[in-house]
Amino acid sequence: MRKKILVVDDSSTVTLVQRMVLSRHAFDVVVASDGEEAIGVAMRELPDLILMDVVMPKMNGFDACKRIRQEESIHDVPIIMVTTRGEGTNVERGFESGCNDYVTKPINSTELLTKIHACIAG
Amino acid sequence: MRHAVEDRSDPCVRHTEEIVELRLLLHDVEMRSVLASNELRELRRERDALRKELANAAGELSVVETEHAALTSLFVAAHQLHGTMDRETVLSRLEEIIVNFVGSEEFGVYEHTRGDELRRIAQVGLSDDDGDGRDPRLLQDLAACIKLEIDERLVGYIAIYRLLPHKPALEPADLELFNLLKTHAAAALLASRPSHDAQ
Numbered sequence: 051m052r053k054k055i056l057v058v059d060d061s062s063t064v065t066l067v068q069r070m071v072l073s074r075h076a077f078d079v080v081v082a083s084d085g086e087e088a089i090g091v092a093m094r095e096l097p098d099l100i101l102m103d104v105v106m107p108k109m110n111g112f113d114a115c116k117r118i119r120q121e122e123s124i125h126d127v128p129i130i131m132v133t134t135r136g137e138g139t140n141v142e143r144g145f146e147s148g149c150n151d152y153v154t155k156p157i158n159s160t161e162l163l164t165k166i167h168a169c170i171a172g
Numbered sequence: 173m174r175h176a177v178e179d180r181s182d183p184c185v186r187h188t189e190e191i192v193e194l195r196l197l198l199h200d201v202e203m204r205s206v207l208a209s210n211e212l213r214e215l216r217r218e219r220d221a222l223r224k225e226l227a228n229a230a231g232e233l234s235v236v237e238t239e240h241a242a243l244t245s246l247f248v249a250a251h252q253l254h255g256t257m258d259r260e261t262v263l264s265r266l267e268e269i270i271v272n273f274v275g276s277e278e279f280g281v282y283e284h285t286r287g288d289e290l291r292r293i294a295q296v297g298l299s300d301d302d303g304d305g306r307d308p309r310l311l312q313d314l315a316a317c318i319k320l321e322i323d324e325r326l327v328g329y330i331a332i333y334r335l336l337p338h339k340p341a342l343e344p345a346d347l348e349l350f351n352l353l354k355t356h357a358a359a360a361l362l363a364s365r366p367s368h369d370a371q
Contacts, residue, residue, distance in 0.1 A: 063268040067248045071241065134277060134336055154338050156275040159241040160234060 053170055054078040056097040058088040058114065059132070060106045068101065071159050077166075085114030092124045098170055100129045101162075102149070104140070115147035128169035132157065242345040245273045246352050253360040262364045263294040266330075266357055271296060274346055275339040276315065276332045283320075283328035283361060290328070293361075298333070316342060318350045320358035327358040 055077045057068045069079045080095045082088040085102075086109045092100060100118070104111040111131055119125050131144040131152040144152050151165050180186065252265040263281065270279055278297035282290050292298075318330040330353065335342070 061268045061272065063248060063252045063265055064272050066251070067244055067272075070244050070248070074240070134271065134275075135338075155272050155336070156339070157272075159244075160237050163237075 052076055052078050053098040054080065054095060055166070056080050056082060056088065056092055056095060056100045058082045058085065058100060058106070058111070059103040060084055061103075064103070064132075068157075071162070072166075075163055085109030085111060085117075088114050089117050089121065089124075092118060092127065093121060096124065097127060099166055100127055101166075102129055102131050104131060104133045104144070112143055112147040115144070115149050119148040130162075130165055130169060238345075242348060245345065245349060249273065249349060249352055250356050253356050254363075257364050259364040262360045266353075266360075267294055267296055269349075269353070270330065270332065273349055274316075274332065274342075275336045276334060277336060278334040279330060279332040281328065281330050284326055293328075316346075316350065318353050318357075320354060320361065322355050322358040322362065325358075327361055330357065 055072055057065050057072070057079055058081075059065050059068070060083045065081045065083075069081070072079050080091055080097060082091040084106045088100065088102065088109075102111040102115060106114075109117075111133075115129055115131070118127065118129065128151075129149045131147075131149040132155065133140055133144065133152055134155045141152055150169050153162050153165060180189075249269045252269065253262060256262060256265070266281060270276055276296075279295070280292050280298055281294040283293045285291050313333060314331055315335050316330075316332040318332075320327040320329060
């Protein structure tokens with residue numbers, strides 16, 4: 051059965067490239083353009099994994115991650131944070147918010163797919 | 173006949189026959205063992221060859237994945253730049269391309285005005301004090317400078333001052349993207365100029 055991934059990013063450039071990469075590897079992709087929308091889409095679509103950007107309008111990735119962990123129906127969906135900075139504080143903040151893993155921009159698709167498979171399998 | 177029946181009833185003869193049978197059996201086992209050893213050696217050789225083939229295939233797959241990712245980025249960059257005639261959208265997409273595909277949060281996009289001055293029309297991570305066309309940093313400390321031109325007409329530059337901390341250097345895929353931006357970003361900027369000017 052095909053796994054479903056929710057891509058959360060306010061950049062149409064990023065969502066387009068992620069949709070192309072993930073579709074090619076037999077994932078179904080749904081998209082949200084900010085943290086607030088992501089919670090609604092996640093509750094409706096029940097994805098197998100969420101790929102969450104950090105800097106977004108309305109609600110950033112950290113806050114969206116915290117909110118998702120509080121929602122009964124989606125609290126255990128694996129979340130991979132996508133950040134421009136791989137520095138300790140940023141990564142720590144991501145894990146404190148409840149993310150399972152993180153990748154840094156520019157995204158290496160091989161690394162991303164490896165982490166996605168690890169998160170979904172785990 | 174009678175003599176033979178008597179021989180078989182003799183324990184010595186029976187033992188001798190059993191020993192012969194056991195020796196034959198042992199020989200048979202030894203032969204099977206040799207065959208099994210040969211087969212095992214052959215299987216191990218095949219396994220090693222398959223492992224090597226698998227490692228090569230994994231390496232090739234990784235190369236194909238990298239190339240595919242680079243081509244996807246090029247396609248998306250061109251698609252995004254030419255998917256609109258709106259100046260603000262072109263500039264915002266250009267910023268997204270540089271942040272997400274190149275990996276920089278310190279760059280400026282400069283355009284030649286009709287008066288042949290250089291004007292900064294977009295920036296990420298630069299302060300307003302850095303100025304417009306007189307940006308003193310334009311010609312120094314650059315990680316990359318992409319000349320935007322089409323049909324030998326110079327439209328402007330993208331000056332990338334610094335890459336993200338975890339990206340130590342530019343990669344071949346970045347240079348391919350720069351080649352695409354050279355003409356496609358120039359074309360998108362030119363195409364979006366009239367609507368911008370009208371606004």
